[in-house]
Amino acid sequence: MSTGKQVLVIGGTSGIGRATAEFYARAGHRVILSGRDADRAKAVAVDIGGHSRGIGVDLALPAEIAGSLRDTGHVDHLVLAAVERDQNSVRAYDLDRAIRLTTLKLVGYTEVVHAVAGRMTGGGAAVLVGGLAMTRPYPGSTTVTTVNGGVASLVRTLAFELAPLRFNAVHPALVADTPYWQDKPQAVEGALKRTPTGRLATMDDIVDAIAFLLGNRAMNGANLTIDCGATLG
């Protein structure tokens, strides 16, 4: 991995996005990380150090995304990791929640690409973070399953339309050390029992997969499941 790349991480203030931003900043790249609130994103960038800076981008407000991203300069690597949690079911369908997550993860992710694609270099690449719920629904995952399935299709049309830029997605199962799961030991324990390897993926595992997809020029339009073998049985 050569240094000196400009890496834009949308949803880079927490969890997998933040771990990705840290990885690239530590390796000497210039990192722009975003959250909804610019001040929070700037504070996280200071914490991470290196050549990183924070900006505010709200994917639930797609009409404002291009303006929020106007000062990024060129982008070599783009990582889309933002999410807001959603518990939803068809029988008790919460329209506001469904519209919010669908807007954020499908329209919002696409609009970010629309906004920066013209500033991505020929060797540019992006990784979108979906999730295993795309093929493994769980109670309350109606919207999550739908949008992650959408992410799987989105990378294919992006790779097709915006060649030679490359687009891939990672689809993790439960990532044990993300902040979201810290206060849910029972769910983590349950997921652990379903893996033949006796372990769950960590943020480092996911960042490693993201770096592989961004760096390997043969990877394009791929959807990489990362589940420690949980779906084998």
Ligand SMILES: NC(=O)c1ccc[n+]([C@@H]2O[C@H](COP(=O)([O-])OP(=O)(O)OC[C@H]3O[C@@H](n4cnc5c(N)ncnc54)[C@H](OP(=O)(O)O)[C@@H]3O)[C@@H](O)[C@H]2O)c1
């Ligand atoms: N954690 C897991 O086990 C797991 C499993 C499968 C898939 N995933 C996927 O992995 C990705 C990262 O998950 P995570 O658990 O690491 O995330 P997280 O810790 O919850 O962080 C979410 C990030 O999204 C940003 N964000 C939230 N709402 C936003 C909005 N409206 N516009 C722009 N940014 C927004 C947050 O920034 P602010 O709060 O600063 O705004 C934060 O940086 C997500 O796409 C998730 O679906 C995670």
